[in-house]
Amino acid sequence: MIRFVVIGHRATTSGDFKLDDITGGAGRLDVLIRCINSSFFLSHDIRRDVELYLVLQGPPFAPKTIRLVGSELRYLNPDERSTAALIRNALMQKVESEINSTPGIYVSNRSYRDVLSLLSKEGKLIYLNEDGDDIVEFDFPDDPVFVLSDDRDLTEEEEEMLLKYEPDAISLGPISYHADHCITIVNNMLDRTYRLH
Numbered sequence: 001m002i003r004f005v006v007i008g009h010r011a012t013t014s015g016d017f018k019l020d021d022i023t024g025g026a027g028r029l030d031v032l033i034r035c036i037n038s039s040f041f042l043s044h045d046i047r048r049d050v051e052l053y054l055v056l057q058g059p060p061f062a063p064k065t066i067r068l069v070g071s072e073l074r075y076l077n078p079d080e081r082s083t084a085a086l087i088r089n090a091l092m093q094k095v096e097s098e099i100n101s102t103p104g105i106y107v108s109n110r111s112y113r114d115v116l117s118l119l120s121k122e123g124k125l126i127y128l129n130e131d132g133d134d135i136v137e138f139d140f141p142d143d144p145v146f147v148l149s150d151d152r153d154l155t156e157e158e159e160e161m162l163l164k165y166e167p168d169a170i171s172l173g174p175i176s177y178h179a180d181h182c183i184t185i186v187n188n189m190l191d192r193t194y195r196l197h
């Protein structure tokens with residue numbers, strides 16, 4: 001399984017937002033929705049070997065984590081508005097432990113710390129960072145878990161939390177890319193190496 005974790009530093013944790021306002025009132029939810037597209041969409045298919053964790057840290061009910069499972073996803077379309085509606089639906093659920101909102105979409109009260117702890121047991125954590133080792137030379141481990149940030153870098157505290165797991169730090173090059181573009185590049189690298197094995 002290939003996993004991506006994206007932190008939405010100010011992404012809303014309430015379903016009470018307007019679909020016309022995902023870039024503003026919903027705390028740059030648009031950035032995370034584009035990460036959904038990059039994680040799963042192929043031209044005529046869905047990547048079934050990918051799982052995406054979106055860690056929402058905005059008001060009013062932070063933290064919340066939306067987990068999307070490629071092998072189970074239904075009703076996902078490439079337009080941002082309909083995906084925002086699926087996320088809104090997930091955020092409207094009353095959550096104690098993780099629950100299934102729509103096919104392939106789960107919501108929980110997990111924090112970034114919880115997600116790192118959980119996924120460190122499932123695979124190798126990989127910190128996507130401009131200063132890391134070049135991805136071109138990287139030998140992907142089994143079950144890689146790529147951790148990246150939204151349109152802001154990880155805070156010092158978030159970085160410290162991640163570094164405790166001694167992740168590999170991998171760079172896609174010296175230029176800073178949008179989070180969704182990073183996922184596309186990583187998926188492409190995986191297509192040409194890891195997924196061939």
Ligand SMILES: C[S@@+](CC[C@H](N)C(=O)[O-])C[C@H]1O[C@@H](n2cnc3c(N)ncnc32)[C@H](O)[C@@H]1O
Pocket residue numbers: 128129130131147148149150151152153154170171172173174175176177178179182
């Ligand atoms: C838009 S960037 C974050 C903010 C950006 N560093 C800035 O200058 O404001 C989103 C995330 O993508 C990842 N990222 C961006 N460019 C990268 C690169 N060249 N190599 C590895 N990761 C990258 C990092 O995890 C980063 O936190």
